Amino acid sequence: MKVYVPRDSAAKAVGADAVADAILAEAAERGIEIDLVRNGSRGMVWLEPLVEVESERGRLAYGPVTADQAGGLLDGSLESLGPVEHIPFFARQTRLTFARCGLTDPLSLADYEAYGGLTGLRRAIAMTGEEIVQQVTEAGLRGRGGAGFPTGVKWKTVLEAHADRKYVVCNADEGDSGTFADRMLMEGDPFTLIEGMAIAGLGVGATQGYVYLRSEYPDAIAVMEEAIAIARANGLLGPDILRSGRAFDMEVRVGAGAYVCGEETSLLNSLEGKRGVVRTKPPLPAVEGLFGKPTIVNNVISLATIPVIFEKGAAHYAAFGLGRSKGTMPIQIAGNVKHGGLFETAFGMPLGELVNEVGGGTASGRPVKAVQVGGPLGAYLPPEQFDTPFGYEEFDGQGGLIGHAGIVVFDDTADMQVMARFAMEFCAIESCGKCTPCRIGAVRGVETIDRIGQGDASAIDLLSDLCETMKDGSLCALGGFIPYPVMSALTHFPDDFGARKEVAE
Amino acid sequence: MQHPNPAIDLEDIGALIAPHIEREGPMLPMLHAVQAAYGFIPREAVGVIAETLNQTKAEVHGVISFYQDFRDAPAGRHVVKICRAEACQAVGGSALADATLGNLGVDWGGTSTDGKVTVEPVYCLGLCACGPAAMVDEQVVGRLDEERMTALLRELRT
Numbered sequence: 001m002k003v004y005v006p007r008d009s010a011a012k013a014v015g016a017d018a019v020a021d022a023i024l025a026e027a028a029e030r031g032i033e034i035d036l037v038r039n040g041s042r043g044m045v046w047l048e049p050l051v052e053v054e055s056e057r058g059r060l061a062y063g064p065v066t067a068d069q070a071g072g073l074l075d076g077s078l079e080s081l082g083p084v085e086h087i088p089f090f091a092r093q094t095r096l097t098f099a100r101c102g103l104t105d106p107l108s109l110a111d112y113e114a115y116g117g118l119t120g121l122r123r124a125i126a127m128t129g130e131e132i133v134q135q136v137t138e139a140g141l142r143g144r145g146g147a148g149f150p151t152g153v154k155w156k157t158v159l160e161a162h163a164d165r166k167y168v169v170c171n172a173d174e175g176d177s178g179t180f181a182d183r184m185l186m187e188g189d190p191f192t193l194i195e196g197m198a199i200a201g202l203g204v205g206a207t208q209g210y211v212y213l214r215s216e217y218p219d220a221i222a223v224m225e226e227a228i229a230i231a232r233a234n235g236l237l238g239p240d241i242l243r244s245g246r247a248f249d250m251e252v253r254v255g256a257g258a259y260v261c262g263e264e265t266s267l268l269n270s271l272e273g274k275r276g277v278v279r280t281k282p283p284l285p286a287v288e289g290l291f292g293k294p295t296i297v298n299n300v301i302s303l304a305t306i307p308v309i310f311e312k313g314a315a316h317y318a319a320f321g322l323g324r325s326k327g328t329m330p331i332q333i334a335g336n337v338k339h340g341g342l343f344e345t346a347f348g349m350p351l352g353e354l355v356n357e358v359g360g361g362t363a364s365g366r367p368v369k370a371v372q373v374g375g376p377l378g379a380y381l382p383p384e385q386f387d388t389p390f391g392y393e394e395f396d397g398q399g400g401l402i403g404h405a406g407i408v409v410f411d412d413t414a415d416m417q418v419m420a421r422f423a424m425e426f427c428a429i430e431s432c433g434k435c436t437p438c439r440i441g442a443v444r445g446v447e448t449i450d451r452i453g454q455g456d457a458s459a460i461d462l463l464s465d466l467c468e469t470m471k472d473g474s475l476c477a478l479g480g481f482i483p484y485p486v487m488s489a490l491t492h493f494p495d496d497f498g499a500r501k502e503v504a505e
Numbered sequence: 506m507q508h509p510n511p512a513i514d515l516e517d518i519g520a521l522i523a524p525h526i527e528r529e530g531p532m533l534p535m536l537h538a539v540q541a542a543y544g545f546i547p548r549e550a551v552g553v554i555a556e557t558l559n560q561t562k563a564e565v566h567g568v569i570s571f572y573q574d575f576r577d578a579p580a581g582r583h584v585v586k587i588c589r590a591e592a593c594q595a596v597g598g599s600a601l602a603d604a605t606l607g608n609l610g611v612d613w614g615g616t617s618t619d620g621k622v623t624v625e626p627v628y629c630l631g632l633c634a635c636g637p638a639a640m641v642d643e644q645v646v647g648r649l650d651e652e653r654m655t656a657l658l659r660e661l662r663t
Contacts, residue, residue, distance in 0.1 A: 014647045178591060219645070257572055
């Protein structure tokens with residue numbers, strides 16, 4: 001009997017380890033021989049711990065499973081959700097980047113190869129650097145961390161830069177609330193990221209890679225480190241990758257709790273062992289990056305999408321999507337939502353469909369008041385904007401951004417003045433302190449919102465003015481984008497701002 | 506506040522940071538190694554690291570003080586990090602945090618009087634579809650409510 005219990009930290013956080021232990025104990029008691037695999041998550045977080053049992057009908061899903069249901073699971077008395085791929089949330093997806101996540105044992109290289117892994121790297125080994133970069137350009141891949149910058153252009157700059165040493169840096173400092181795609185991928189299919197980074201190294205002539213991984217993800221750190229050791233032991237990393245005669249190696253570097261280190265230049269300073277303060281650009285990291293050398297800095301999902309582009313071809317990837325938003329996006333649906341989880345789909349699905357049909361509306365059953373898309377620097381969008389298709393330009397046109405594609409759902413009990421104040425407070429806490437609009441502006445922003453809350457209507461214009469200054473004058477996206485949640489809350493929910501009985505203190 | 510600790514030995518600190526000397530950008534790995542061993546960065550370590558990396562003590566202190574993870578004094582026996590970010594707020598995270606701080610009689614960063622539990626804020630654990638979430642030492646916990654949090658704290662304090 002083959003049973004799958006996820007090792008993903010979202011599953012562990014809701015009891016997966018206890019479930020796995022109970023299944024093993026019950027099986028031993030009944031004398032049932034059992035092969036228990038700790039897979040990645042399928043991304044249906046509301047069903048976690050989601051246990052799968054192999055059968056002639058495919059892998060049958062059960063969930064959420066509790067430890068005391070282990071016996072019922074083994075004797076077949078527990079009701080199944082049917083084959084896992086038939087669950088509507090899963091069946092509606094187009095899984096390219098996350099194709100293997102949840103399907104395999106994340107640390108089995110044999111599993112990885114059996115499901116298409118390493119095909120892309122083998123293809124890339126036979127190509128020149130220019131051809132590799134050309135593939136990425138043709139696929140139309142754009143930075144999945146949030147900025148949406150064309151990945152091929154970035155790689156080309158590094159390829160053409162002359163230096164004795166170049167780097168590939170993976171930005172795994174996924175600090176945006178409502179996002180967990182990076183974490184899920186690193187815990188569920190780490191070899192994909194390793195393969196993507198190796199292809200990047202071959203493409204631009206870099207021999208060393210770093211994964212800058214946040215300390216808030218201890219499970220992801222452990223899986224990535226183990227996967228890198230396995231990859232090295234099997235000749236996938238090291239001085240002669242897959243006997244190509246080419247070298248590439250990488251290691252994990254653990255962050256230390258600074259949100260701003262998700263900004264690429266802060267991240268590079270942090271990797272160098274300095275305070276994670278933002279650098280002015282230019283020079284671009286592609287020209288002068290880590291230790292002053294040409295450096296690719298890409299998000300986890302960007303790099304983890306590289307293998308499938310090389311496995312199936314750039315044209316296959318680029319055929320998905322909408323306009324200039326090519327391919328698929330792993331969208332994370334979170335917060336107060338009935339069916340929360342990771343939903344990978346081609347760009348173009350309207351926001352409302354994601355929230356109400358895929359996500360099933362709020363978990364509380366109350367009406368949706370707003371969704372915040374793109375993390376703490378993303379705009380709050382009311383249901384009136386739910387027909388916006390999920391794409392970079394489409395969201396930009398609505399005064400928002402897709403960022404790292406997290407959607408946080410709020411019901412009608414949310415107080416948007418409180419959320420706007422929190423945005424400013426968060427910016428004040430996390431500001432690196434280098435530029436004045438962010439460092440001082442965020443503190444003044446909290447005070448100004450408090451004045452509005454006390455009934456001072458004249459402070460509303462002041463807040464708008466302050467947001468303009470922060471937007472135009474900040475060095476990076478932290479101070480520059482914090483006006484998005486603040487101003488969208490103020491614009492769409494003016495009734496929440498001002499002196500009200502319930503906030504009078 | 507710094508706690509001079511008689512158990513801290515300069516040679517021990519040297520041994521902790523030695524494996525990282527040849528690495529590129531060794532500062533953060535060294536600080537993580539010291540904190541993993543002592544639970545905080547002892548004052549003595551600042552001097553040793555500064556000398557090893559040919560930097561001033563002020564520079565090392567500057568790095569330590571920039572990052573929320575590094576502490577200059579020991580925490581309580583257990584550290585509970587409660588997520589304050591938006592996705593957890595959307596499902597009652599703020600009320601849970603307020604109740605927890607209230608029950609322990611501490612503010613953010615404070616330690617219960619028995620020295621067992623320090624409560625800190627964290628901005629996202631990547632458990633945004635199963636909040637409210639927290640991390641107890643290195644263990645993640647999701648779908649928390651006051652009842653489960655109370656049980657968790659009781660367990661930590663016995």
